Amino acid sequence: MEYGDAQIRGQVLKFGMRTAESLQRRASDKSDCCTSYMLVFIDESGDTGRKIELGSSRYFIISLAAFEVHEDAVDCDQRIGLLRKELKLPDNYEFHFSVNSHNVRLAFLHAIQPYKFMYFSVAIDKSPEKLWGPGFQTKESFYKYACQMAFTNALPYLDSATVVLDQSGSPDFRNRLSKYLKNRINAAGDKRILKIKQQRSSSNNLLQLADYISGIINRKMQGKKDWPDYYRFINDKEMWVQSWPK
Numbered sequence: 001m002e003y004g005d006a007q008i009r010g011q012v013l014k015f016g017m018r019t020a021e022s023l024q025r026r027a028s029d030k031s032d033c034c035t036s037y038m039l040v041f042i043d044e045s046g047d048t049g050r051k052i053e054l055g056s057s058r059y060f061i062i063s064l065a066a067f068e069v070h071e072d073a074v075d076c077d078q079r080i081g082l083l084r085k086e087l088k089l090p091d092n093y094e095f096h097f098s099v100n101s102h103n104v105r106l107a108f109l110h111a112i113q114p115y116k117f118m119y120f121s122v123a124i125d126k127s128p129e130k131l132w133g134p135g136f137q138t139k140e141s142f143y144k145y146a147c148q149m150a151f152t153n154a155l156p157y158l159d160s161a162t163v164v165l166d167q168s169g170s171p172d173f174r175n176r177l178s179k180y181l182k183n184r185i186n187a188a189g190d191k192r193i194l195k196i197k198q199q200r201s202s203s204n205n206l207l208q209l210a211d212y213i214s215g216i217i218n219r220k221m222q223g224k225k226d227w228p229d230y231y232r233f234i235n236d237k238e239m240w241v242q243s244w245p246k
Contacts, residue, residue: 037160037161038066038069038070038158038159038160039066039070039161039162040158040162040163040164041164041206041209041210042062042064042150042166042207043063043065043207043210043214044060044061044211044214045057045060045061045063045098045211045214046058046061046218047060048060050126050128052127056126057126057218058125058126059123059124059125059126059222060126060142060146061121061214061215061217061218061221062121062122062149063119063121063122063150063210063213063214063217064119064120064121064150064210065118065206065209065210066117066119066120066157068116068118069116072116075115076112076206076209077205079111079115080108080112080205080209082111083107083108086107087104092202092203094202095205095208095211095212096211097211097216098215102229105212105230106229108212109212109234112209112212117209118157118237119210119234119237119239120153120154120239120241121217121240121241121242122146122149122150122242123217123218123241123243124146124244124245125221130245143177144177144180148180148184148185149242149244150242151184151193153239153240154240155192157239158193159192161192161193162195162196163181163193163195163196163197164198164204164206165196165197165198166198166200167198168200168201171198182196213234216230216234221243
């Protein structure tokens with residue numbers, strides 16, 4: 001399932017309009033509060049494996065959940081923490097879209113809907129007839145390329161952002177990824193990315209939010225019958241979803 005040309009054109013128009021609104025709001029926020037700064041959280045859905053016939057996912061989705069104002073991120077984080085108490089879940093419970101029940105998913109999405117954030121996703125179709133080349137044969141190069149695509153799409157919004165990556169996986173790979181992203185995205189000399197942190201998703205509510213976004217986009221790409229039940233909570237926060245390759 002891919003987005004049609006009309007939907008893509010609509011996204012381009014929305015992207016441009018929101019860019020202007022975003023920059024205007026950012027200037028206002030910075031003048032009102034000197035502690036405002038951007039936070040970006042990255043997580044994925046699916047896997048980078050290529051053997052779909054043996055169980056690898058067809059799609060690999062990576063999403064950036066971006067808060068232009070630090071205080072908005074704090075408020076959303078606190079609301080997710082409160083949700084655990086409301087659902088009588090342990091304090092260390094990790095919300096994970098792929099394993100949560102339908103009711104928990106809806107409760108999570110109801111909780112986060114009022115908060116101000118935006119997201120950018122890249123959906124890579126790993127079907128052999130669409131995706132080939134040596135650069136997609138290893139997890140590291142595949143993941144780095146997907147991240148670069150998502151950050152490139154978000155480039156007009158990035159401004160001295162602190163980026164938070166999931167700490168799972170090889171520390172060496174995460175360190176190389178951090179260096180790769182900063183070199184690529186800050187290539188023009190702008191400080192689009194100020195710093196990159198690594199934290200465990202199990203202890204970071206907003207990484208769990210990025211997981212939910214990726215999980216919903218994955219269901220939409222697959223055409224699952226329940227995708228509208230979840231997507232309606234986040235569609236107004238969508239800035240760009242790139243389906244690739246065509």
